[in-house]
Amino acid sequence: MRNTILSSVAAVALSATGALADGTITIITSFPDSMTGPIEAAFEAAHPEYDLEVLNKKTSAGVKFIQEISGENTADIFWASAPDAFEVLKADGLLADVSIQSEGIPDKIGAYPLNDPDGKYYGFAGAGYGIMWNERYLQANDLQPATEWADLASAEYHGHVGMSAPSRSGTTHLTVETLLQGEGWDNGWAEWKRIAGNFRTVTERSFGVPDGVNTGNFGLGIVIDFFGFSSKASGFPVDFAYPTVTALVPANVGVVSNAPNEEGAVAFIEYLLTPEGQTVLLDPAIMRLPINPATYANAPEGFPNPFEDSTIGATVQFDVAKSGARYNLVNSMFDVMITYRLDDLREAVGALHKAEARYAETGNAEAKALIDEAWALIDANPIDEAKSLDADFAGIFTKKRKKATDEVGERQAEIEQRWDAFVLENYAKATELANKAAAM
């Protein structure tokens, strides 16, 4: 009910385009209308002197937009989930130094520091990654919900899982990197490829995953928590769980350099951190974890509280510097090994599941050897962790030229083609071995 009232207030606020406002605050955000609307309405009610202009873009497109317009900036605030996107903007010097006053906000959520140590951006809500599933779909396919990442790799989920690509969605990148940091580089990638072997699809937008689960296009999705909570709150037959290895990370907000209305931008961020601002996060259409522990007193029954339930997101100490250093490289590896070669990977993993089922009946040792060899081929990585953190190598994927004379040794296209050939051959060979093992 409150939602309808709030959104109609938002609609009124939208139609009365700031005739009386003495300051327009322009916000670039990846958050959907259903989230920005109630917050905008609440903020404008508390600060009638300001008028919010909200511009919705995908995280990556938003970063690109701010980079493109930096010559003559018109944006005041960048507001998005992924800390990595803020790291990119910060590295380009596109975020301003501002001082934000707030009360009762802790330094950390889970194991993750809430604010940028250099004060360029601030956390305002928490979010963790997990698995969302469609009850009707699972029932029709006789499946149980998966609660751990490793579960998703088991044979029964073949063709039932969906995920977005990290290069497309900042939040998905965090999920990928969390597992890589939590399980180690080689094990992490192996796990991703085994899970990806069960993928139905790799969606282009992060919202494509909850959408696919909601419609029942696939049964399980790897999503950020609020997609699960808000889908459930909208009435879809879905549910959500946090696996053990997950990171709670803050969703962030920062002021763009040379903002036309810096004062208004600061006022908005400070409002977000007030108890009233934090309470809006519990709106059924938003459902993000507030970062003010006191706000949880108003939370609905069963809503997770990371400040009391220490099992959520405590396992992984997320290293932002490491993630930032190889950001584009990890995206590129995921796309080359998984997104663009999903059909080949799925075929190989499917064949292996069949071979393993057959082995469980026969116990043939020779078949077991072939199966292990095939898994090793799928798990094989084109580069090791040290190489991924080698600044020169990772630099090939960012192409940020400091000077015109800077020469990069290899081109991204060359490396991607080499990786592509590598995984394609491995997947083909793995399929062949698995088929051989299944025939024994």
Next chain:
Amino acid sequence: MSLTSSPDGQRPGLADRLPSWLVPNLSGLHLVAVMIALLLIGLLLVPVAQVMIVAFQDPATGAATLQNFMDFFGSALFRESFWNSFYVSAMSVVVATAIALPLAYITTRFHFSGSILIQSLGFIPLIMPPFVGAVAMQLIFGRNGTVNLWLRDTFGISIPFMDGLNGVILVQSIHYFPFILINLSASLRNIDRSMEEAAQNLGSHGMRLFRRIVFPLAMPGYIAGAALVFIKVFDDLGTPLLLNVNNMLAPQAFLRISSIGISDPMGYVISVILVVFSVLSLWASFLFMRGKDYATVQKGGGGMAKRTLKPAEKALAYGTVIFILLLVLSPHIGLLLLSFGTIWSFAPLPDGYTLQNYITMWEGSKTFIMNTVLYAGIAATLDVIIGTAIAYIVIRTNIFGRKALDYLATAALAVPGVVLGIGYLRTFHQFDVPFTGEPMASWWVIIALALMIRRLPYALRACTAALQQVSLALEEAAESLGATKRRTIQKIVVPLMTGGILAGFVTSFATAAVELSATIMLVSSNNDAPLAYGIYLFMQTPSGRGAGAALGIVAVIVVAIGTIASQFIIERDKKLKASSGDH
């Protein structure tokens, strides 16, 4: 521009002594031609060049190089994407033909009640944003959509309509087949009855008559439509993205250009290849048409002989038409169900029905609707003005470079929306809007101009066709009675072209109203956002799907009313002309 101010040959002196090519004789029409050329260069060539140039730069040094193109062809993934794009485009033409051919044939060939209805309904798929169509088709034909759930319950089978490339082909064919239908129907109607009668006298009938006489004569229209479908599918981004098909050229370009931080030149290389390939296909279709001029000098009678169907044939014809209409309107049916549905999840139909989605939509989207009418209105008005001017210059004058104007305006067809969007951001960010001082790239007029350029080819084709049907003799008569060129155009040419101009306006308006790919890059504030963007926003949240669908339905209805109204006006116009010709 100051050169153009001298009136024809009136000024003695310096100008006379200079070689004539230095001081050309410029009439009003020349002036218009120059202005249009400048407009096209500024709004099309320069922005596109801004994007394409990156493809020719060494990413490390910025020096000119062709290395990026060698990398493109050296990559297995890109070769595969190229092949996939080609395959999907070709198959879409085949499937779209299979949809359009029976409809065109039945309506032009037989006395068939409801022909007008088919011709109008056949236009409707075009006016839905393809990405919205894809959402609805997923719900109906998807892996767990209505049709497959039913098939699985009843027969235990499922058909992968929407898996991978199949899905793209299906959605694209249903979306773009009207291009073939419209062009094919027009040329079938223009076939001279006497050709057919001659063939019948010589003993040809049935399929042979169709294959040897009717289809070849209808070829120019068919090729024009098929080439359009091919190019649009080749360039289209929204559909493959929404269906999560990555291994095609346009998505590859978009994925690479819009990724965070990456300034990988490959995205730009793909843009260049998309543009070049589209220009080539367009050119190939022109070449093909040039060799085949089937225009018949003497008109034997309007269109082919119409036959009355026997009862059994009638049943067959109705069956075919109803089946095809159900298929091509399935996105709309799906959207309608979604807009009235409560929750639709893993079920053949929504769980329940409600009006809430329309209430939510109405509260939040008046701005989107107003903006759309404004932008698409500006774009379509400018399109028909410029289109008429270009058509007149190309057909009726011998101004130097007039063909170039035509090609340049048509080339907009070959520029993917994303490329144009990025180009506009790059080009117009350096300039400020007069008086307000904000950058032009974030000014809403730019969105209208981008739509204008994107839809100009449609309006131009319609205006050219209309002008070709206006007899030169009428203009000569007016001029010999003392009317100036300007007055002749105003009082004779434009009024006679009304039908065609209106058709051009509607096509431009309808398709501009649902355009997303260029606008998604250019919208800089939700208050400036058009309808398609609004639908996109709604569809990004679990609770907003129904409301987004409701907004989609509103878009379809608004545009459909416009289309049907203009159909009536055109028909009436034709009748008026026909009856005045009788006297």
